[in-house]
Amino acid sequence: MESISYALGILFAKNLQDQGLNEISTNDMAKGLSDQMAASASMSPEQANAMVGEFFQAKKEEAGAAAKSESEAFLVENAKNNDVTVTASGLQYTHLTQGEGENPNAASTVTVHYRGTLIDGTEFDSSYSRGEPISFPLGNVIKGWTEGLQLMKAGGKTKFYIPQELAYGANPNPSGPIPPYAALIFEVELISFQ
Template identity: 50%
Template sequence: MKWTMLATMAAGLLASAAQAQGTPKAQALESEDAKTIYAFGYSVGKGLGSFALTAAEFELFQRAIAEGNAGTAPAVEIDQYAPKMQTLARSRQAKVGELFLEKAAQEKGAVKLPSGVIYKELQAGSGPSPKATDTVSVHYRGTLPSGEEFDSSIRRNQPAEFPLNGVIKCWTEGVQKMKVGTKAKLTCPPKTAYGERPPTGSKIPPNAVLAFEVELLSIPGNTSGQ
């Protein structure tokens, strides 16, 4: 959704909420309209995550919404700044990603691989380790720095099977460190994930840092135990 449309839709909802009696927590979600409005408002809030707004910036955002809803003259030339919204979102998203990677690297047991991928073993395995040319069977869950899940074989209750050299670099490098039975967390810098071109229709924004919890179930075709 374009930010101009998002801001317009959010304006009416947040301004109405500001005029309502009591706090948002005190408002009962009794009707389907109320629940739908809450769901939309929550989604708008999640959508603002890429801006990483400070408390003061969020207060400014609320002020702008209220003034726009009231029809008062804007404090800045809106058409001039509209194109800068995506630029700001991208720069803020990059900062959020950098902090997420730094935090992951500081976790106990975490190892930073040459590509920048952060590898952390969650459960030790005892089977063989795959080579890049092997096909692997895994269960996984992928999330954004916000914690939002964008994909999960666990939720589908269907393991994924693929050639290890046919997926993102983060996986090719990280899964080779695992043994069958290992569970690990892979935190992937954008250049080792999807970069500027995430899968069409996915929840992954361009240049996103991604986190995966992966369990290596088997290496189909590997009967040597090596």
Template identity: 45%
Template sequence: MNIKSFVLVSVAALALANCSTPQKTVAQPEKFQLRTFQDSISYAMGISSGENLREMPGGIFNLAVFEKGLKESFKDSLAIELDEAASRKLFQKLNDTMQKIEKIKREEQIAATRAEGTAFLEENAKKPGVVTTESGLQYEVLREGNGEKPGPGDRVKVNYEGKLLDGTVFDSSYKRGEPLVFGVSQVINGWTEGLQLMSIGSKYRFYIPQDLAYGERGAGKDIKPYATLIFDVELLEVLK
């Protein structure tokens, strides 16, 4: 018998053996379902608790011990009793630890944000068409107008779009479909300086260092402390 015939016979024998051998039925686990209000609210509370506990840094929280304490508490049969004073000391220590960790994390984020802004501005200053003023403001002329320039006491009407260095748009009058009117001296320093460089009809791109933007306080949920910002600004009108 040659190799080809042997393979065919072997395959046929294997197929017959499989047909003659009873197949075991493996019970499938029942799909998890929320059947009642009690199920749903319990599951929701579990998710909420889990999300909060997941935020705790590694090394502080032990899920297995937490489950043990939770189950024993429900049974009112605790392996180890913790009096109120002992519990209070534990939670105070946890609070102090979390605050220290958050402080370190915040300082690291601030250092990274400042370093990112500095590096960006250093490279950006080398690009053709980018002008750096004495204050550190950088700007680029996208379109030059020929109207009057506003002074510090004027009000202006502008369209604009603000971005973070990663390209995230955090504010845009274009998206709202409505220009903004404000006093030249009523905005961040980078805008106050930049607007007075523009003629009506101009469109500039401002690269604003953190110290001419929102500095250590940041703004809203998107602008972190010490963030460098980019604005495209279109000067539509100067209002006396």
């Protein structure tokens, strides 16, 4: 049992590190583990769960406030570029290559290649990296994509600067690379639509 206990400790610590919790006191955590196993814990599991939930909520709000502030400042500066157009919703874009023909509508299914980054340039997703374009109904994506792709024509390539309100806002995938309230940048090539 000693090696299994040690292995569980490694996995638990790795999980904490992956969540950015390097400042956790291992002595207090070991005491909590020991006390719970001995049925002498100073709080119930429900109380512990509530405390941990409040801690993570505060960390999320702290990270979100920073991302929101940085994103807003970025978008204000970006809007000053002569080649950037800003829509009524706040979506910003630059056509890199003009396409031809009609524009898709919100009910269209589009086929695109794209690269998504945070405002610091960190890539979080790319169909180019996967080596194949992706198809999806335009009404089933973030608002910034639904609006933005309707401004494109097949064969066109556009760079979108999407405010958090038109992206994932306060609720991105908790285990994903996008922080709450982050503005996103997408370079999108509209291959076709139907």
